[in-house]
Amino acid sequence: MSKLPLPSPDRESALAFVSDHLAHLVCDDVVGSPSYRGGQTSADAALAAFDVAGYARKRNEVHPAGRRGASGLSPYIRHGLLQLAEVWAVVADGPSKDVQKFRDELLWQEFARHWYAHHGTATQRGIRRELEPGPGSMSETDMDCLAMVRNELETDGWLVNQTRMWFSSHWAVRNGEPWRNGEDYFFQHLLDGSRAANRLGWQWTTGVGSSKSYGFSRWQVEKRAPGLCDSCALRTRCPIQDWPDDPAFVASSNAPAQPVLTGPSVVEAAGAVDHVWLTAESLGDADPALSANRELPVVFVFDEPLLASLRLSSKRLVFLTETLADLGTRRTVELRLGTPSTELDGLSVAVTWAPVPGFARRIGGINAGEVHPFPWLRQPNNKAVSSFSSWRRNAERNRPPQ
Numbered sequence: 001m002s003k004l005p006l007p008s009p010d011r012e013s014a015l016a017f018v019s020d021h022l023a024h025l026v027c028d029d030v031v032g033s034p035s036y037r038g039g040q041t042s043a044d045a046a047l048a049a050f051d052v053a054g055y056a057r058k059r060n061e062v063h064p065a066g067r068r069g070a071s072g073l074s075p076y077i078r079h080g081l082l083q084l085a086e087v088w089a090v091v092a093d094g095p096s097k098d099v100q101k102f103r104d105e106l107l108w109q110e111f112a113r114h115w116y117a118h119h120g121t122a123t124q125r126g127i128r129r130e131l132e133p134g135p136g137s138m139s140e141t142d143m144d145c146l147a148m149v150r151n152e153l154e155t156d157g158w159l160v161n162q163t164r165m166w167f168s169s170h171w172a173v174r175n176g177e178p179w180r181n182g183e184d185y186f187f188q189h190l191l192d193g194s195r196a197a198n199r200l201g202w203q204w205t206t207g208v209g210s211s212k213s214y215g216f217s218r219w220q221v222e223k224r225a226p227g228l229c230d231s232c233a234l235r236t237r238c239p240i241q242d243w244p245d246d247p248a249f250v251a252s253s254n255a256p257a258q259p260v261l262t263g264p265s266v267v268e269a270a271g272a273v274d275h276v277w278l279t280a281e282s283l284g285d286a287d288p289a290l291s292a293n294r295e296l297p298v299v300f301v302f303d304e305p306l307l308a309s310l311r312l313s314s315k316r317l318v319f320l321t322e323t324l325a326d327l328g329t330r331r332t333v334e335l336r337l338g339t340p341s342t343e344l345d346g347l348s349v350a351v352t353w354a355p356v357p358g359f360a361r362r363i364g365g366i367n368a369g370e371v372h373p374f375p376w377l378r379q380p381n382n383k384a385v386s387s388f389s390s391w392r393r394n395a396e397r398n399r400p401p402q
């Protein structure tokens, strides 16, 4: 069993912690995102600073950064520091057009979670069709637009939606690089990287999971990042001057059905509990298991075999460490490194269900005295989850009060 010391809630301590204990699990030199700090305190401050006015008009803007209207809340939403229902409620007084557009995006996040909970690893196989391999060479090194995207991804660990679409389209639609490799590259660096939203985004952009692929050309750069092309070495011989050809698709074999992983709808109590086990899916103070057990110590396991296989950027582990250190100012937090079932052996934990295949695999080997429902924005039901529009029609029947 490997216990780790809890660092102080500041960047330097988080960097030292990751360097000392987790450096063998990351793909880069230990560094934190200059734009994002982990922790409930930072999440609350980011939400308080967000003004939804102008969101609909500006959410797709890219460059210069001052023109952007995206909230930048995704790393906090991804890790449950901000729950979708809370973010939904907070914007209620904004201009109706902006509120509606913003809430639509929150519903996309919820849809991604339902979709992944329903299809699990089957989502990896391409639900509708596959792309035929193309020329397979990314020619972005001299293009200012894509160099900017890569640099922001690898430095900040975050991208606006628009540049995620640019990059994934250039990668897979124009160049025919395998989309799964691109998805893995994003997942490695994004602070908000989730198999649910990232995989859905790649499948949607490339067209393997939607009716049409998204084309990326100079047109979007000039519209969303005016002036960026002016200093580009390739401005007079732009390789993306024209739209890419529609990619060729081949049928994909039907993936076998997966068990639906939406989890319990009421607390499942099997006995007394002595710890709250937090997972990376739900690290906020409002985590249901955490808030129901206010006196209990909290345990978090850095899952060593999983992290060794993922080799994420250190930015994500610094973000998680800051989050746990921040929680440690309010609660007793124990950090472990190893295999969750081994590290939690001998404990009886309260935990919040995480609607992802990895949680479903691990929970069987753990003594869980209480399993709390995942904090959904829309309660799952047993209807099929395929297209956003049909899911949404169905989900709107479960709207919370506004």
Ligand SMILES: Cc1cc2nc3c(=O)[nH]c(=O)nc-3n(C[C@H](O)[C@H](O)[C@H](O)COP(=O)(O)OP(=O)(O)OC[C@H]3O[C@@H](n4cnc5c(N)ncnc54)[C@H](O)[C@@H]3O)c2cc1C
Pocket: 059, 069, 070, 071, 072, 073, 074, 075, 077, 078, 105, 106, 107, 108, 109, 110, 112, 159, 160, 161, 162, 164, 165, 168, 186, 190, 192, 193, 194, 195, 197, 198, 199, 201, 202, 205
């Ligand atoms: C190829 C690709 C990969 C993506 N990978 C991820 C990922 O790994 N994790 C992730 O959370 N999102 C992902 N997205 C969705 C979206 O790009 C990000 O959620 C958004 O850019 C985050 O920035 P924001 O918080 O400023 O969003 P805002 O525009 O401010 O939106 C508010 C919130 O709504 C949700 N949201 C917005 N757009 C989407 C969307 N298209 N799909 C799902 N949720 C959305 C997010 O939770 C976001 O924080 C991906 C999109 C694409 C095209």
